[in-house]
Amino acid sequence: MSCKIVKITMGMLSYLMLMMLVHHSVAMESGKRLVVNTTCLELAKPSNKQLRLSCNDPKRYHCLLDESYTREFEFCKQWMWIVKGDCAYFNSFGDGNIDRRYCREYTNLTCSPTEYPSYKNTNYSACYAKKGGYREETRPQTTTRTPVNENTTSEIIKVTSPSAEFGDSGIVLGVAIVVVLIVIAALLAVYILDKRHEWKLLDRLRARVTDVWHLIHPEHNENENVEGAGIGDNEQDLPLLSNDTYLVPLSSRTTNKVPQCSENTEKDQEDMFWKLNILKQYLIVSLKQNCGVEELKDAKVLYNASLVQHFGEALLKPLFQMNSLGDYHELDYCLVYNLLRNVCTERVKPPGKGWDCEPAVDDVSLGADIERIRLFWNKYCDEKENDIHSCDMILKRMKFRFGDISGNDEGVNSDEWKMQKEKITSVELKPDCQVEDSIVLTKGIKDVVERLEKENFVIVKGVIGSGKSTCLNYIDKYYKRKQWEVKRKEESIRRVDFCVEENQQVLLCCDNLFGAYNRGNFAGTPDIIESLENHDKKGDGELKVVLAIHDHVFDELEECQTAKILRNKSVIVDLNKMEAAENLLIFKEQRKRGHCTRDRQCWFRKVDFEHLQTTLSVNTGLIGDPLLTLIYCNHHDIFTKKEDTRDIMKALCSLFVDMLTKTPDLFHVLVYVMCIKNHDLNSDVPEWAAVLGDLSSEKVQRNIRHLDSFLECHVGGRTIRMKHDLFNIALFKVCSGYPDYLTFLLSHCHFEMIEEMLRPTSATRSGFCVLLNEERFKLLVSRLKADNLSVRMNDHPLMSNLKLGKKVTKLLPSKSFLKK
Known part of the structure; x- marks a missing residue:
């Protein structure tokens, strides 16, 4: 009798523990919220932005109708592409995910005429038509909501609506107390009997609870595999269970098959071929989702040598001619797999065991499934048997990640599956530079x-x-x-x-x-x-x-x-010749620190490398490409005019002349920094700098934030200087065209620059020089005399002018003095 009581108690306890675990699983669910007393279309209005669920990235925020056409949910998920004529909806299975279905048009309700990202689903009102009619869109709402962070585990929603429903809290509390007392009494009885008769029932209960926990939380094992993380969102890579069955490792499955007739075998092979083709199409969807057109254009430059080495011209042609999302379907599956493996490294992490290895059973990340697709297809090509159940599991996970694409398949030709198939090879692409x-x-x-x-x-x-x-x-x-x-x-x-x-x-x-x-x-x-x-x-x-x-x-x-x-x-090592991949990486590093960092909407952020190469092609070779791209990243207008690239010195001089006219204070700060090479922001500006429009330390501090395209900071951000010597050269040339500024330069600019910049009018090279007329010799001689710099002028090209030579010679000390 006591055994029967214990068994009944064990059954009740197992049921109660299961319910508690299920409740715990639901309670710990984060990042989604039921829309109550309002609608997704109402929340989509800009005026209601503060009422929405808060996500780390605005593109992860979704508000969708569920699969039953009755409820709407807010949640944070990685977006996916929705084909034209379809709607995104919230599939509430498990933790929930984004799926798509056919969009039915109603009067005054619209469907999407083009492909669109799922976070823009609220643009198409037909996607929110509920069962029994679409009345919620016009019903008056009175809602006060507090935004909730994506990772919160609670909701704070205050609703003032006549339709709000409240349960009888007293009844619920009473039932809860009774249940708790029954559980405590049952646990006490089981504990006493278990100790007395040594049945080890608690150990058996613990084992059952552990099994139930793994059924409800299959992601537990996945989280142990850090390397197997998916595309950046763990919620997208959860294993899908079917009939409480786990994915069994290929190595542990039985190979003892019941003999089948040839007709059934051919049917199975054709079915497997169809499923594997769908999985291969998911490779293209994965690439489209995780690697944009511009990123692929950059990849063909960065990995050019390795791509040419491993893939033929016919396979690479669609990649090299790619211009839009529609071109992805022209790519060969082998190339697609290797682009996912080598290019999408930030969003497609390798399987826990690495590429080219059969992934672990509990590794259900995107990278692991991509590797499984390759291995399954290659086995099929070798006419080796694949596990259809495992193939189905991958299909389900891919459907959860990217939606169902089987409807896009045109079907398999009755004899196509019998033809020879090409394997998907795996290669490690090496970048041309790093x-x-x-x-x-x-x-x-x-x-x-x-x-x-x-x-x-x-x-x-x-x-x-x-x-x-x-x-x-x-x-x-x-x-x-x-x-x-x-x-x-x-x-x-x-x-x-x-x-x-x-x-x-x-x-x-x-x-x-x-x-x-x-x-x-x-x-x-x-x-x-x-x-x-x-x-x-x-x-x-x-x-x-x-x-x-x-x-x-x-x-x-x-x-x-x-x-x-x-x-x-x-x-001697010559640095003039630059490879395309080198220019690409230099340009991307410079753009990270250029003007675009201050303006997220700047048009220059979208300039692709092909456009950049076209502009650089007119470079005459007097300036290095890295310096030109640095100028482009800070002064976008110069990039738009090819004549500026042909004569960059003229373009920079025009820029400084324009600055002198419109913003003289900024111009004077640059002239001052050029003259002293480095300025310590903790130090006072010398008195002689006041000639430059009453320049002071305060003016320098106030204006340098407008000059970050020309100036850079060093020594803890307290010392400023020009970003490049070419800016100094152009600024010196501009100042030399104005008598007052030339007088200032010859009097106060550091002498190394004066010595290097000045040349006689007879000089043949004048691109980076300033030609000094005889009427300005007096100013130079005054500087030489004041700072005792006459010896520095020995052998200078200016000394070829007899007039200047005589003046400088008079300033030189006597030979007897020199001997001493």
């Missing part, structure tokens, strides 16, 4: 690294803006990681710099050797060349030397100086 520490590793940078492994001396050469300084910055970080000491120099180098103490490992980097703008340091050139010719280290340590020099400085130096080291081609 980004490391926000620096694009170009072929030139890699060449410098490789040469320094074998040699101790390298010269990095290129036009202005070709990335020489970036190259030196990367080499600097690279050797610091190797625990080397790094010495940085600018424009000049001396023999003492080559001294290395015992057990020291030193990297010596000199940027803009002989001049940042044009050739300078004429008086010190012989000493620099002598140091380079005898660059062997002095001391017992280890020394490596990297020098960066502009092409136009290098050419000018070659004409008038004999330096064997500069003619040694084996030590």
